[in-house]
Amino acid sequence: MTSDTQNPVDAEAVVRQASHWIQPLRSEIGRYLIGQSDLVDRLLISLMVKGHILLEGVPGLAKTLALKTLASLVNAKFNRIQFTPDMLPADIVGTEIYDPREARFRVKHGPVFANFILADEINRAPAKVQSALLEAMQEKQVTIGEQTFALPSPFFVLATQNPLEQEGTYPLPEAQLDRFMMKVVMDYPTEDEEMRVLDLAGTTEEMPVPQPIVSLEAIQQARTVVNSLYLDEKVKRYIVRMVHATRRPDDYGVHVAPLIRVGASPRATINLALAGRAHAFLNGRAYVTPHDVKSVALDVLRHRVTVTYEAEAEGLNSEKIVTRILDELPVP
Structure with missing residues (x-):
């Protein structure tokens, strides 16, 4: 599909075909995540154009649940990385480990090798650790020792951030903030939404695991259509x-x-x-x-x-x- 020559009617048909999974995906996420439709749309927007999101909000607003549910619905690998002040870059990208039996070093991949990464409280870690993740976001690859490894596709990072006035945080510099496509600010749910949250989660029973309803291949096809709009x-x-x-x-x-x-x-x-x-x-x-x-x-x-x-x-x-x-x- 080309934007210059495509017939408008045909173009709309191509978009409808490529986006047929959007509404079912929104509906299914809504079964697990109450009252965060704007966040869901921002996640989908960033996923469509290979962007990343910096998310700011108080604890307990289902940030982890949002990304983990989306990962399950698109059958993608999900990893959560908890950022702490004592972290090292190797805790994210991986490192070389010496194998005495084979008398050589072997590479152990870090948690960044996944499709969806939740970088929880990214501003809890010092700048060199933040930079390790941001380099992976920009280059879609990491270097461990003398070897360079491509990251899985799609590769999407949702980084959460504490309010900067809290103690023990390392604010991201402007140049690093600029690497994030969007900064989304989450607010508390409304009274009615919180009533629904209580009905859904106010029990010790486990929620059923979301089942995939769209493939990564369909997302890649959608990306191609988005580029041609x-x-x-x-x-x-x-x-x-x-x-x-x-x-x-x-x-x-x-x-x-x-x-x-x-x-x-x-x-x-x-x-x-x-x-x-x-x-x-x-x-x-x-x-x-x-x-x-x-x-x-x-x-x-x-x-x-x-x-x-x-x-x-x-x-x-x-x-x-x-x-x-x-x-x-x-x-x-």
């Missing part, structure tokens, strides 16, 4: 203007320049286009609208904009400033 020049210009408005907001009629220390990088531009395509795919369309881009923009930009001390003094964080840019920037 039509992205109009006006939408591309909207993406570029959105990112530039975080660098020179006055040029776009958004007067927040004194509040921004560092704007979003070109990687944000690329990720907005990718996430916009995936959002359109999840909604069964063969073309990307400005609404698709705006729907994912806060998650793509919130961790890429650094605020000034003046903004902090006024109680403004990057999320509030990005929201203001999105609200005031004209939509084509």
Whole structure:
């Protein structure tokens, strides 16, 4: 399918065929995960375009359950890595172990060799350990000794992060934050949602293990279709203007320049286009609208904009400033 020559009707049919598993997958996850539909969509968006997610939220919001359930439903290997201050990079990627019987070193793969990785409390570990995972995310490979090993495909990381004001944390530098396609902030469930959680999980009985309903091959086929979705020049210009408005907001009629220390990088531009395509795919369309881009923009930009001390003094964080840019920037 090519975006330039494909008949619109045919293009929609291709998208419907490639995305037929999306709604059944959402429904099945909803049996285990209550009230986190936005998180599920962000997981699917990142999976479609080979992105990774940084997830921030208080303990007990089913972050592990979300990724573990998704891994079971797509028949993917899942590993959870608990980050701690005494970790070493080898605890993630693996190491060489000497075998005295054969008088040689052999490689032992670390837990990063899986399709879905939950990097729990990533900011509990020092920078060199964080970097080991982020290198794997970027390069889709790791080096152990003198050998380089490709990571499984698909390879997706969901990293959770504690609030930075807690003691014993190592905040991710801006350059490392930029490696994450999205930063998603989880909130508490509503009263009705928590009632459903109580009905579902308020028992000592084990929940049945989710059974696979979509193959990794189907996900790869969906990725190919996502890459071919039509992205109009006006939408591309909207993406570029959105990112530039975080660098020179006055040029776009958004007067927040004194509040921004560092704007979003070109990687944000690329990720907005990718996430916009995936959002359109999840909604069964063969073309990307400005609404698709705006729907994912806060998650793509919130961790890429650094605020000034003046903004902090006024109680403004990057999320509030990005929201203001999105609200005031004209939509084509």
